[in-house]
Amino acid sequence: MKNMITSVQNQKVKYWKKLQKRKGRIKAGMFLIEGYHLIEEAKRSNWDIHEIIIKEDQQVPDWCMDFTIEKVNKTVFHHIAQTESPQGIIAVVKMNQTECYPGNYMLLIDAVQDPGNLGTMIRTADAAGFDAIILGEGTVDVYNDKVIRSTQGSLFHIPVLQRNLLETISILKKEGFRIWASALSGAEPYNQIEVEDKVALIIGNEGAGIQDTLLHEADSIVNIPIYGRAESLNASIAAGILMYYIRG
CATH class of the missing domain: 3.40.1280.10 (SPOUT methyltransferase, trefoil knot domain)
Structure with a gap:
Protein backbone atom coordinates (compact mmCIF):
# COMPACT_ATOMS: atom_id res chain seq x y z
CA MET A 1 0.00 0.00 0.00
CA LYS A 2 1.19 3.52 -0.73
CA ASN A 3 1.92 6.21 1.83
CA MET A 4 -1.10 7.74 3.50
CA ILE A 5 -2.49 10.90 1.88
CA THR A 6 -2.74 13.63 4.53
CA SER A 7 -3.38 16.86 2.60
CA VAL A 8 -6.55 18.09 0.90
CA GLN A 9 -4.23 19.88 -1.54
CA ASN A 10 -2.96 16.55 -2.84
CA GLN A 11 -3.68 16.20 -6.58
CA LYS A 12 -5.50 12.90 -6.11
CA VAL A 13 -7.74 14.46 -3.48
CA LYS A 14 -8.54 17.36 -5.82
CA TYR A 15 -9.41 14.82 -8.52
CA TRP A 16 -11.73 12.90 -6.17
CA LYS A 17 -13.37 16.13 -5.08
CA LYS A 18 -14.18 16.96 -8.70
CA LEU A 19 -16.09 13.67 -8.97
CA GLN A 20 -18.70 15.12 -6.61
CA LYS A 21 -19.90 17.31 -9.51
CA ARG A 22 -21.58 16.14 -12.72
CA LYS A 23 -19.10 18.04 -14.89
CA GLY A 24 -16.15 16.35 -13.20
CA ARG A 25 -17.75 12.91 -13.47
CA ILE A 26 -18.47 13.32 -17.18
CA LYS A 27 -14.92 14.52 -17.89
CA ALA A 28 -13.34 11.64 -15.98
CA GLY A 29 -15.87 8.94 -16.85
CA MET A 30 -15.76 8.03 -13.15
CA PHE A 31 -17.98 8.45 -10.10
CA LEU A 32 -17.81 7.90 -6.33
CA ILE A 33 -19.71 5.41 -4.20
CA GLU A 34 -19.59 5.14 -0.41
CA GLY A 35 -20.08 2.31 2.03
CA TYR A 36 -19.41 -1.41 2.10
CA HIS A 37 -22.79 -2.51 0.69
CA LEU A 38 -22.67 -0.39 -2.47
CA ILE A 39 -19.03 -1.21 -3.17
CA GLU A 40 -19.64 -4.94 -2.72
CA GLU A 41 -22.66 -4.72 -5.06
CA ALA A 42 -20.53 -2.96 -7.69
CA LYS A 43 -17.84 -5.65 -7.34
CA ARG A 44 -20.39 -8.48 -7.46
CA SER A 45 -21.90 -7.01 -10.63
CA ASN A 46 -18.47 -6.73 -12.29
CA TRP A 47 -18.38 -2.96 -12.58
CA ASP A 48 -14.88 -1.57 -13.06
CA ILE A 49 -13.66 -0.35 -9.66
CA HIS A 50 -10.75 1.98 -10.37
CA GLU A 51 -9.53 2.41 -6.78
CA ILE A 52 -10.68 2.21 -3.17
CA ILE A 53 -10.16 4.98 -0.60
CA ILE A 54 -9.88 3.86 3.03
CA LYS A 55 -9.93 6.10 6.12
CA GLU A 56 -6.87 5.68 8.34
CA ASP A 57 -8.66 3.94 11.23
CA GLN A 58 -10.40 1.35 9.01
CA GLN A 59 -9.29 -2.23 8.47
CA VAL A 60 -8.89 -3.04 4.79
CA PRO A 61 -11.29 -5.91 3.92
CA ASP A 62 -9.71 -8.92 2.20
CA TRP A 63 -11.91 -8.47 -0.88
CA CYS A 64 -10.41 -5.01 -1.42
CA MET A 65 -6.97 -6.47 -2.06
CA ASP A 66 -7.83 -6.99 -5.75
CA PHE A 67 -7.91 -3.21 -6.22
CA THR A 68 -5.68 -0.18 -5.91
CA ILE A 69 -6.04 1.10 -2.34
CA GLU A 70 -5.41 4.65 -1.14
CA LYS A 71 -5.21 5.21 2.61
CA VAL A 72 -6.15 8.74 3.72
CA ASN A 73 -6.35 10.51 7.06
CA LYS A 74 -9.62 11.58 8.67
CA THR A 75 -9.42 15.15 7.38
CA VAL A 76 -8.98 14.06 3.78
CA PHE A 77 -11.67 11.38 4.05
CA HIS A 78 -14.30 13.76 5.40
CA HIS A 79 -13.31 16.27 2.73
CA ILE A 80 -14.42 13.86 -0.02
CA ALA A 81 -17.17 11.92 1.79
CA GLN A 82 -20.74 12.94 0.95
CA THR A 83 -22.69 11.09 3.63
CA GLU A 84 -23.41 12.40 7.13
CA SER A 85 -22.05 9.27 8.83
CA PRO A 86 -19.51 7.77 6.42
CA GLN A 87 -18.40 4.16 6.92
CA GLY A 88 -14.78 4.93 6.11
CA ILE A 89 -14.64 3.46 2.62
CA ILE A 90 -15.18 5.06 -0.80
CA ALA A 91 -14.66 3.64 -4.28
CA VAL A 92 -13.94 5.34 -7.58
CA VAL A 93 -15.92 3.44 -10.21
CA LYS A 94 -15.92 3.68 -13.99
CA MET A 95 -19.21 4.63 -15.63
CA ASN A 96 -20.80 1.68 -17.39
CA GLN A 97 -21.24 2.49 -21.09
CA THR A 98 -24.14 0.20 -21.98
CA GLU A 99 -25.13 0.59 -25.63
CA CYS A 100 -27.98 -1.88 -26.03
CA TYR A 101 -31.08 -2.67 -24.01
CA PRO A 102 -32.47 -6.10 -24.86
CA GLY A 103 -35.66 -7.16 -23.16
CA ASN A 104 -39.40 -6.59 -23.16
Missing part, protein backbone atom coordinates in the same frame (compact mmCIF):
# COMPACT_ATOMS: atom_id res chain seq x y z
CA TYR A 105 -39.93 -4.07 -20.37
CA MET A 106 -38.47 -0.56 -20.38
CA LEU A 107 -38.86 2.40 -18.03
CA LEU A 108 -38.51 5.80 -19.72
CA ILE A 109 -37.96 8.76 -17.39
CA ASP A 110 -38.77 12.28 -18.54
CA ALA A 111 -37.08 15.05 -16.53
CA VAL A 112 -37.45 13.56 -13.05
CA GLN A 113 -35.36 15.87 -10.90
CA ASP A 114 -35.52 14.52 -7.36
CA PRO A 115 -32.56 12.20 -6.65
CA GLY A 116 -34.55 10.10 -4.19
CA ASN A 117 -37.34 9.59 -6.71
CA LEU A 118 -34.95 8.49 -9.46
CA GLY A 119 -33.05 6.17 -7.14
CA THR A 120 -36.27 4.59 -5.90
CA MET A 121 -37.51 4.09 -9.48
CA ILE A 122 -34.25 2.33 -10.41
CA ARG A 123 -34.49 0.10 -7.33
CA THR A 124 -38.15 -0.71 -8.05
CA ALA A 125 -37.52 -1.38 -11.74
CA ASP A 126 -34.82 -3.84 -10.68
CA ALA A 127 -37.17 -5.51 -8.20
CA ALA A 128 -40.06 -5.67 -10.70
CA GLY A 129 -37.92 -7.32 -13.35
CA PHE A 130 -37.73 -4.49 -15.86
CA ASP A 131 -34.93 -4.84 -18.40
CA ALA A 132 -33.58 -1.30 -18.74
CA ILE A 133 -34.14 2.33 -17.81
CA ILE A 134 -33.81 5.21 -20.27
CA LEU A 135 -33.21 8.68 -18.85
CA GLY A 136 -34.35 11.64 -20.93
CA GLU A 137 -33.01 15.17 -20.98
CA GLY A 138 -33.52 17.15 -17.78
CA THR A 139 -33.38 14.09 -15.52
CA VAL A 140 -31.09 14.24 -12.50
CA ASP A 141 -27.67 12.64 -13.03
CA VAL A 142 -27.83 8.92 -12.28
CA TYR A 143 -24.34 9.14 -10.76
CA ASN A 144 -25.43 11.76 -8.22
CA ASP A 145 -24.53 10.39 -4.78
CA LYS A 146 -28.11 10.68 -3.47
CA VAL A 147 -29.43 8.78 -6.49
CA ILE A 148 -26.87 6.03 -6.01
CA ARG A 149 -27.67 5.62 -2.31
CA SER A 150 -31.41 5.52 -3.06
CA THR A 151 -30.91 2.66 -5.52
CA GLN A 152 -29.45 0.51 -2.69
CA GLY A 153 -27.19 -1.17 -5.23
CA SER A 154 -29.78 -1.69 -7.98
CA LEU A 155 -27.86 0.75 -10.19
CA PHE A 156 -25.37 -2.09 -10.67
CA HIS A 157 -28.04 -4.66 -11.61
CA ILE A 158 -30.01 -2.99 -14.41
CA PRO A 159 -28.84 -1.01 -17.48
CA VAL A 160 -29.45 2.74 -17.14
CA LEU A 161 -28.92 4.75 -20.33
CA GLN A 162 -29.20 8.44 -21.19
CA ARG A 163 -30.98 8.95 -24.51
CA ASN A 164 -33.27 11.24 -26.47
CA LEU A 165 -36.69 9.90 -25.52
CA LEU A 166 -38.44 10.77 -28.78
CA GLU A 167 -35.80 8.88 -30.75
CA THR A 168 -35.93 6.02 -28.26
CA ILE A 169 -39.72 5.72 -28.53
CA SER A 170 -39.47 5.63 -32.32
CA ILE A 171 -36.95 2.78 -32.11
CA LEU A 172 -39.00 0.87 -29.54
CA LYS A 173 -42.17 1.14 -31.63
CA LYS A 174 -40.35 -0.37 -34.60
CA GLU A 175 -39.35 -3.24 -32.29
CA GLY A 176 -42.98 -3.91 -31.38
CA PHE A 177 -43.23 -2.09 -28.06
CA ARG A 178 -46.46 -0.55 -26.80
CA ILE A 179 -45.81 2.82 -25.19
CA TRP A 180 -47.58 3.61 -21.92
CA ALA A 181 -47.54 7.14 -20.47
CA SER A 182 -48.61 8.00 -16.94
CA ALA A 183 -50.71 11.20 -16.73
CA LEU A 184 -53.45 12.67 -14.55
CA SER A 185 -55.82 13.82 -17.29
CA GLY A 186 -57.04 12.35 -20.57
CA ALA A 187 -56.14 8.93 -19.25
CA GLU A 188 -57.70 5.53 -18.61
CA PRO A 189 -57.31 3.56 -15.36
CA TYR A 190 -54.16 1.47 -15.73
CA ASN A 191 -55.86 -1.77 -14.67
CA GLN A 192 -58.30 -1.56 -17.57
CA ILE A 193 -55.52 -1.71 -20.16
CA GLU A 194 -54.39 -5.01 -21.61
CA VAL A 195 -50.68 -5.56 -21.16
CA GLU A 196 -48.91 -6.51 -24.38
CA ASP A 197 -45.73 -8.62 -24.63
CA LYS A 198 -43.46 -5.57 -24.94
CA VAL A 199 -44.17 -2.41 -22.94
CA ALA A 200 -42.24 0.82 -22.41
CA LEU A 201 -43.58 2.96 -19.56
CA ILE A 202 -42.96 6.72 -19.47
CA ILE A 203 -42.91 8.52 -16.11
CA GLY A 204 -42.76 12.32 -16.14
CA ASN A 205 -41.47 15.22 -14.10
CA GLU A 206 -42.79 15.46 -10.53
CA GLY A 207 -44.59 18.76 -11.16
CA ALA A 208 -45.02 19.20 -14.90
CA GLY A 209 -45.64 15.58 -15.88
CA ILE A 210 -44.69 14.17 -19.28
CA GLN A 211 -43.89 16.53 -22.16
CA ASP A 212 -46.73 16.84 -24.69
CA THR A 213 -44.45 15.70 -27.52
CA LEU A 214 -43.92 12.41 -25.70
CA LEU A 215 -47.57 12.02 -24.68
CA HIS A 216 -48.56 12.27 -28.35
CA GLU A 217 -46.39 9.23 -29.07
CA ALA A 218 -48.01 7.05 -26.40
CA ASP A 219 -50.26 4.16 -27.36
CA SER A 220 -51.97 4.28 -23.95
CA ILE A 221 -52.21 7.14 -21.48
CA VAL A 222 -52.91 5.70 -18.04
CA ASN A 223 -53.64 6.95 -14.56
CA ILE A 224 -53.90 5.43 -11.10
CA PRO A 225 -57.28 6.03 -9.46
CA ILE A 226 -57.19 8.22 -6.35
CA TYR A 227 -59.71 7.02 -3.77
CA GLY A 228 -58.80 9.44 -1.01
CA ARG A 229 -58.29 13.20 -0.99
CA ALA A 230 -54.69 13.33 -2.22
CA GLU A 231 -54.23 15.21 -5.47
CA SER A 232 -51.72 12.76 -6.85
CA LEU A 233 -49.18 10.07 -6.03
CA ASN A 234 -45.44 10.51 -5.66
CA ALA A 235 -43.78 9.81 -9.03
CA SER A 236 -41.75 6.86 -7.76
CA ILE A 237 -44.79 5.28 -6.07
CA ALA A 238 -46.81 5.63 -9.27
CA ALA A 239 -43.95 4.11 -11.26
CA GLY A 240 -43.83 1.17 -8.86
CA ILE A 241 -47.55 0.42 -9.07
CA LEU A 242 -47.49 0.55 -12.88
CA MET A 243 -44.32 -1.50 -13.29
CA TYR A 244 -45.64 -4.31 -11.10
CA TYR A 245 -48.96 -4.29 -12.97
CA ILE A 246 -47.17 -4.45 -16.32
CA ARG A 247 -45.02 -7.37 -15.15
CA GLY A 248 -48.17 -9.07 -13.86
Whole structure:
Protein backbone atom coordinates (compact mmCIF):
# COMPACT_ATOMS: atom_id res chain seq x y z
CA MET A 1 0.00 0.00 0.00
CA LYS A 2 1.19 3.52 -0.73
CA ASN A 3 1.92 6.21 1.83
CA MET A 4 -1.10 7.74 3.50
CA ILE A 5 -2.49 10.90 1.88
CA THR A 6 -2.74 13.63 4.53
CA SER A 7 -3.38 16.86 2.60
CA VAL A 8 -6.55 18.09 0.90
CA GLN A 9 -4.23 19.88 -1.54
CA ASN A 10 -2.96 16.55 -2.84
CA GLN A 11 -3.68 16.20 -6.58
CA LYS A 12 -5.50 12.90 -6.11
CA VAL A 13 -7.74 14.46 -3.48
CA LYS A 14 -8.54 17.36 -5.82
CA TYR A 15 -9.41 14.82 -8.52
CA TRP A 16 -11.73 12.90 -6.17
CA LYS A 17 -13.37 16.13 -5.08
CA LYS A 18 -14.18 16.96 -8.70
CA LEU A 19 -16.09 13.67 -8.97
CA GLN A 20 -18.70 15.12 -6.61
CA LYS A 21 -19.90 17.31 -9.51
CA ARG A 22 -21.58 16.14 -12.72
CA LYS A 23 -19.10 18.04 -14.89
CA GLY A 24 -16.15 16.35 -13.20
CA ARG A 25 -17.75 12.91 -13.47
CA ILE A 26 -18.47 13.32 -17.18
CA LYS A 27 -14.92 14.52 -17.89
CA ALA A 28 -13.34 11.64 -15.98
CA GLY A 29 -15.87 8.94 -16.85
CA MET A 30 -15.76 8.03 -13.15
CA PHE A 31 -17.98 8.45 -10.10
CA LEU A 32 -17.81 7.90 -6.33
CA ILE A 33 -19.71 5.41 -4.20
CA GLU A 34 -19.59 5.14 -0.41
CA GLY A 35 -20.08 2.31 2.03
CA TYR A 36 -19.41 -1.41 2.10
CA HIS A 37 -22.79 -2.51 0.69
CA LEU A 38 -22.67 -0.39 -2.47
CA ILE A 39 -19.03 -1.21 -3.17
CA GLU A 40 -19.64 -4.94 -2.72
CA GLU A 41 -22.66 -4.72 -5.06
CA ALA A 42 -20.53 -2.96 -7.69
CA LYS A 43 -17.84 -5.65 -7.34
CA ARG A 44 -20.39 -8.48 -7.46
CA SER A 45 -21.90 -7.01 -10.63
CA ASN A 46 -18.47 -6.73 -12.29
CA TRP A 47 -18.38 -2.96 -12.58
CA ASP A 48 -14.88 -1.57 -13.06
CA ILE A 49 -13.66 -0.35 -9.66
CA HIS A 50 -10.75 1.98 -10.37
CA GLU A 51 -9.53 2.41 -6.78
CA ILE A 52 -10.68 2.21 -3.17
CA ILE A 53 -10.16 4.98 -0.60
CA ILE A 54 -9.88 3.86 3.03
CA LYS A 55 -9.93 6.10 6.12
CA GLU A 56 -6.87 5.68 8.34
CA ASP A 57 -8.66 3.94 11.23
CA GLN A 58 -10.40 1.35 9.01
CA GLN A 59 -9.29 -2.23 8.47
CA VAL A 60 -8.89 -3.04 4.79
CA PRO A 61 -11.29 -5.91 3.92
CA ASP A 62 -9.71 -8.92 2.20
CA TRP A 63 -11.91 -8.47 -0.88
CA CYS A 64 -10.41 -5.01 -1.42
CA MET A 65 -6.97 -6.47 -2.06
CA ASP A 66 -7.83 -6.99 -5.75
CA PHE A 67 -7.91 -3.21 -6.22
CA THR A 68 -5.68 -0.18 -5.91
CA ILE A 69 -6.04 1.10 -2.34
CA GLU A 70 -5.41 4.65 -1.14
CA LYS A 71 -5.21 5.21 2.61
CA VAL A 72 -6.15 8.74 3.72
CA ASN A 73 -6.35 10.51 7.06
CA LYS A 74 -9.62 11.58 8.67
CA THR A 75 -9.42 15.15 7.38
CA VAL A 76 -8.98 14.06 3.78
CA PHE A 77 -11.67 11.38 4.05
CA HIS A 78 -14.30 13.76 5.40
CA HIS A 79 -13.31 16.27 2.73
CA ILE A 80 -14.42 13.86 -0.02
CA ALA A 81 -17.17 11.92 1.79
CA GLN A 82 -20.74 12.94 0.95
CA THR A 83 -22.69 11.09 3.63
CA GLU A 84 -23.41 12.40 7.13
CA SER A 85 -22.05 9.27 8.83
CA PRO A 86 -19.51 7.77 6.42
CA GLN A 87 -18.40 4.16 6.92
CA GLY A 88 -14.78 4.93 6.11
CA ILE A 89 -14.64 3.46 2.62
CA ILE A 90 -15.18 5.06 -0.80
CA ALA A 91 -14.66 3.64 -4.28
CA VAL A 92 -13.94 5.34 -7.58
CA VAL A 93 -15.92 3.44 -10.21
CA LYS A 94 -15.92 3.68 -13.99
CA MET A 95 -19.21 4.63 -15.63
CA ASN A 96 -20.80 1.68 -17.39
CA GLN A 97 -21.24 2.49 -21.09
CA THR A 98 -24.14 0.20 -21.98
CA GLU A 99 -25.13 0.59 -25.63
CA CYS A 100 -27.98 -1.88 -26.03
CA TYR A 101 -31.08 -2.67 -24.01
CA PRO A 102 -32.47 -6.10 -24.86
CA GLY A 103 -35.66 -7.16 -23.16
CA ASN A 104 -39.40 -6.59 -23.16
CA TYR A 105 -39.93 -4.07 -20.37
CA MET A 106 -38.47 -0.56 -20.38
CA LEU A 107 -38.86 2.40 -18.03
CA LEU A 108 -38.51 5.80 -19.72
CA ILE A 109 -37.96 8.76 -17.39
CA ASP A 110 -38.77 12.28 -18.54
CA ALA A 111 -37.08 15.05 -16.53
CA VAL A 112 -37.45 13.56 -13.05
CA GLN A 113 -35.36 15.87 -10.90
CA ASP A 114 -35.52 14.52 -7.36
CA PRO A 115 -32.56 12.20 -6.65
CA GLY A 116 -34.55 10.10 -4.19
CA ASN A 117 -37.34 9.59 -6.71
CA LEU A 118 -34.95 8.49 -9.46
CA GLY A 119 -33.05 6.17 -7.14
CA THR A 120 -36.27 4.59 -5.90
CA MET A 121 -37.51 4.09 -9.48
CA ILE A 122 -34.25 2.33 -10.41
CA ARG A 123 -34.49 0.10 -7.33
CA THR A 124 -38.15 -0.71 -8.05
CA ALA A 125 -37.52 -1.38 -11.74
CA ASP A 126 -34.82 -3.84 -10.68
CA ALA A 127 -37.17 -5.51 -8.20
CA ALA A 128 -40.06 -5.67 -10.70
CA GLY A 129 -37.92 -7.32 -13.35
CA PHE A 130 -37.73 -4.49 -15.86
CA ASP A 131 -34.93 -4.84 -18.40
CA ALA A 132 -33.58 -1.30 -18.74
CA ILE A 133 -34.14 2.33 -17.81
CA ILE A 134 -33.81 5.21 -20.27
CA LEU A 135 -33.21 8.68 -18.85
CA GLY A 136 -34.35 11.64 -20.93
CA GLU A 137 -33.01 15.17 -20.98
CA GLY A 138 -33.52 17.15 -17.78
CA THR A 139 -33.38 14.09 -15.52
CA VAL A 140 -31.09 14.24 -12.50
CA ASP A 141 -27.67 12.64 -13.03
CA VAL A 142 -27.83 8.92 -12.28
CA TYR A 143 -24.34 9.14 -10.76
CA ASN A 144 -25.43 11.76 -8.22
CA ASP A 145 -24.53 10.39 -4.78
CA LYS A 146 -28.11 10.68 -3.47
CA VAL A 147 -29.43 8.78 -6.49
CA ILE A 148 -26.87 6.03 -6.01
CA ARG A 149 -27.67 5.62 -2.31
CA SER A 150 -31.41 5.52 -3.06
CA THR A 151 -30.91 2.66 -5.52
CA GLN A 152 -29.45 0.51 -2.69
CA GLY A 153 -27.19 -1.17 -5.23
CA SER A 154 -29.78 -1.69 -7.98
CA LEU A 155 -27.86 0.75 -10.19
CA PHE A 156 -25.37 -2.09 -10.67
CA HIS A 157 -28.04 -4.66 -11.61
CA ILE A 158 -30.01 -2.99 -14.41
CA PRO A 159 -28.84 -1.01 -17.48
CA VAL A 160 -29.45 2.74 -17.14
CA LEU A 161 -28.92 4.75 -20.33
CA GLN A 162 -29.20 8.44 -21.19
CA ARG A 163 -30.98 8.95 -24.51
CA ASN A 164 -33.27 11.24 -26.47
CA LEU A 165 -36.69 9.90 -25.52
CA LEU A 166 -38.44 10.77 -28.78
CA GLU A 167 -35.80 8.88 -30.75
CA THR A 168 -35.93 6.02 -28.26
CA ILE A 169 -39.72 5.72 -28.53
CA SER A 170 -39.47 5.63 -32.32
CA ILE A 171 -36.95 2.78 -32.11
CA LEU A 172 -39.00 0.87 -29.54
CA LYS A 173 -42.17 1.14 -31.63
CA LYS A 174 -40.35 -0.37 -34.60
CA GLU A 175 -39.35 -3.24 -32.29
CA GLY A 176 -42.98 -3.91 -31.38
CA PHE A 177 -43.23 -2.09 -28.06
CA ARG A 178 -46.46 -0.55 -26.80
CA ILE A 179 -45.81 2.82 -25.19
CA TRP A 180 -47.58 3.61 -21.92
CA ALA A 181 -47.54 7.14 -20.47
CA SER A 182 -48.61 8.00 -16.94
CA ALA A 183 -50.71 11.20 -16.73
CA LEU A 184 -53.45 12.67 -14.55
CA SER A 185 -55.82 13.82 -17.29
CA GLY A 186 -57.04 12.35 -20.57
CA ALA A 187 -56.14 8.93 -19.25
CA GLU A 188 -57.70 5.53 -18.61
CA PRO A 189 -57.31 3.56 -15.36
CA TYR A 190 -54.16 1.47 -15.73
CA ASN A 191 -55.86 -1.77 -14.67
CA GLN A 192 -58.30 -1.56 -17.57
CA ILE A 193 -55.52 -1.71 -20.16
CA GLU A 194 -54.39 -5.01 -21.61
CA VAL A 195 -50.68 -5.56 -21.16
CA GLU A 196 -48.91 -6.51 -24.38
CA ASP A 197 -45.73 -8.62 -24.63
CA LYS A 198 -43.46 -5.57 -24.94
CA VAL A 199 -44.17 -2.41 -22.94
CA ALA A 200 -42.24 0.82 -22.41
CA LEU A 201 -43.58 2.96 -19.56
CA ILE A 202 -42.96 6.72 -19.47
CA ILE A 203 -42.91 8.52 -16.11
CA GLY A 204 -42.76 12.32 -16.14
CA ASN A 205 -41.47 15.22 -14.10
CA GLU A 206 -42.79 15.46 -10.53
CA GLY A 207 -44.59 18.76 -11.16
CA ALA A 208 -45.02 19.20 -14.90
CA GLY A 209 -45.64 15.58 -15.88
CA ILE A 210 -44.69 14.17 -19.28
CA GLN A 211 -43.89 16.53 -22.16
CA ASP A 212 -46.73 16.84 -24.69
CA THR A 213 -44.45 15.70 -27.52
CA LEU A 214 -43.92 12.41 -25.70
CA LEU A 215 -47.57 12.02 -24.68
CA HIS A 216 -48.56 12.27 -28.35
CA GLU A 217 -46.39 9.23 -29.07
CA ALA A 218 -48.01 7.05 -26.40
CA ASP A 219 -50.26 4.16 -27.36
CA SER A 220 -51.97 4.28 -23.95
CA ILE A 221 -52.21 7.14 -21.48
CA VAL A 222 -52.91 5.70 -18.04
CA ASN A 223 -53.64 6.95 -14.56
CA ILE A 224 -53.90 5.43 -11.10
CA PRO A 225 -57.28 6.03 -9.46
CA ILE A 226 -57.19 8.22 -6.35
CA TYR A 227 -59.71 7.02 -3.77
CA GLY A 228 -58.80 9.44 -1.01
CA ARG A 229 -58.29 13.20 -0.99
CA ALA A 230 -54.69 13.33 -2.22
CA GLU A 231 -54.23 15.21 -5.47
CA SER A 232 -51.72 12.76 -6.85
CA LEU A 233 -49.18 10.07 -6.03
CA ASN A 234 -45.44 10.51 -5.66
CA ALA A 235 -43.78 9.81 -9.03
CA SER A 236 -41.75 6.86 -7.76
CA ILE A 237 -44.79 5.28 -6.07
CA ALA A 238 -46.81 5.63 -9.27
CA ALA A 239 -43.95 4.11 -11.26
CA GLY A 240 -43.83 1.17 -8.86
CA ILE A 241 -47.55 0.42 -9.07
CA LEU A 242 -47.49 0.55 -12.88
CA MET A 243 -44.32 -1.50 -13.29
CA TYR A 244 -45.64 -4.31 -11.10
CA TYR A 245 -48.96 -4.29 -12.97
CA ILE A 246 -47.17 -4.45 -16.32
CA ARG A 247 -45.02 -7.37 -15.15
CA GLY A 248 -48.17 -9.07 -13.86
